[in-house]
Amino acid sequence: MDSALPDPHNGSAEAGSPTNGTTRPPSTPEGIALAYGSLLLMALLPIFFGALRSVRCAHGKNPSxxxxxxxxxxxxxxxxxxxCTLLGxxxxxxxxxxxxxxxxxxxxxxVLGILALSHTISPFMNKFFPANFPNRQYQLLFTxxxxxxxxxxINYEFDTKDLVCLGLSSIVGVWYLLRKHWIANNLFGLAFSLNGVELLHLNNVSTGCILLGGLFIYDVFWVFGTNVMxxxxKSFEAPIKLVFPQDLLEKGLEADNFAMLGLGDIVIPGIxxxxxxxxxxxxKKNTHTYFYTSFAAYIFGLGLTIFIMHIFKxxxxxxxxxxPACIGFPVLVALAKGEVTEMFSYEESNPKDPAAVTESRKGAEASKGMEKKEK
Structure with missing residues (x-):
């Protein structure tokens, strides 16, 4: 799947194909299956973990x-x-x-990739620091x-552990800058996707329908109506798309015939x-019916995209x-359960309000329990 845009949305898909006029050997069925299976898995990870982290981020200590x-x-x-950005x-x-x-x-x-990757790995890295690690607090303040x-x-609080994560992320950044290797690209792309799902919040379901509906038209027009997207x-070299080589089995890590998936196809449905x-x-029913339904709908929709793309080349x-899948499936479930009114009347509070912080903490505890259950 081939897509790339400078903003959170980028959404076309196609098999990796040569653009320089040279002929590449055809990809094997095994290589194609591995590539698209890997892209599907990489798309699901930031959506799942980003959604869990979105529940907890509202009461974070840092304004960022x-x-x-x-x-x-x-x-x-x-x-x-x-x-306008795409045309520009x-x-x-x-x-x-x-x-x-x-x-x-x-x-x-x-620069953005280093910051995003550092923010992504910080919760995981904290588990590896010893209890006696000299952790000092810092504050970056501009007035x-x-x-x-x-x-x-700017008012940003961080500690020594954050600096270690920033250093590790910088190594990946230098690797990407010097080699443009697809693994480094994917590490940044996954970090961007997870941060997008975590930190971009829709205030209600109606807003989500407006956003997805508008980008539905945008996507169809710029892919089918013109060759712009x-x-x-194909020209844009930046970690705003996930890539996986279809010739990995033949060439190993130096493979170069890529299938691609734009980050917008992850972040927009993900939020x-x-x-x-x-x-x-x-x-407060201790169930996650709508989350799992929409998650399954995303798998179905992306799988259908791959199938149609492969049929029509x-x-x-x-x-x-x-x-249609991510909106239609949950709405059908709501109709079956008689909860359509509750779904469309649900409104998220301002996370900076004290009452909202209390609610978000309760939600964070629920998401932690869900995460433990998944493990």
Whole structure:
């Protein structure tokens, strides 16, 4: 699946194909199955763990850990902004040298990738630090003005453990910058996806339907209506897509015939699935019916994308299949359970409010119990 955009959404899919006019040996059925199976697994991991972490992030100590809430107005404008950005990139690649543009983008995503990967691995790395590890607290504070007019611009708290995670992430960053290796690309891509699902919150189900519906049209138009998205996807060198070689069995880690999946095909449905998990928890029934239903719907939708793409041998807008599945399946379950009104009336509170923090802590305990149950 081939897709690439500069924003959280990027959604076409196609088999890795040569763009330089040379002929590659055809991929084996085993290699193709391994590639697409691996992409499916890599897509599911950030959605599952990002959804669990989204329940807990609202009461984080750092302001940077607070979720960014997407309103219905934001959702309605998003496809327009994404279209302008995509078209702008297309024109840039047509007018300016692709080499220099990708160099600037590589530096930009190098910094973002290190920060995202550090934030992703921090909870896991904490388990490996010894109890007597000298952990010191730090605060990065930038203010504007003075006296009563002083305003905080950046207020970030971190500790020695965070610095260790940042150092490890920097090693991956240098590897990516020097080699552009697909494994380094995927580490950054997974980190971006997990952070997106964790920190981007929809305020209600209606907003999610507006966002997914708008990007459904956006995806179909730019893939089937023009060659813009596919052209940008093939020209854009940045870790905003997951890749897996179809010739891994023949060439090993130096394989270069890639199948691709844009991060938008993970993050956009992922934030909707995470919302349904938080809705499940709000019902206080100790079940996660809507989360598991939407998770299964995502598997079905992405599997259907791969199948259709393979049949027609053409790039497919993945959201064409993911959006109806991820919205339709949970709505059908709600109809069967008589909970449609509860689903569409569910509204997330402002996570910075004290009452919301209390609720989020209860939700965090529920998500921890769910995570232990899964293990």
């Amino acid at each position: 850990d607070m979720p960014e809430t997407i309103t219905s107005r934001d959702a309605a404008r998003f496809p327009i902004i994404a279209s 990139l297309y024109l840039f690649f047509k007018i300016f040298s692709q080499e220099y543009i990708n160099l600037l983008l590589s530096m930009y995503f190098f 504007q003005g003075s006296g009563e007019n002083k305003e905080e611009i 596919v052209t940008v996807a 909707f699935i995470a919302l349904l998990l938080r809705f499940d928890i709000s019902l 053409h790039a497919q807008p993945a959201l064409l299949y993911l959006v």
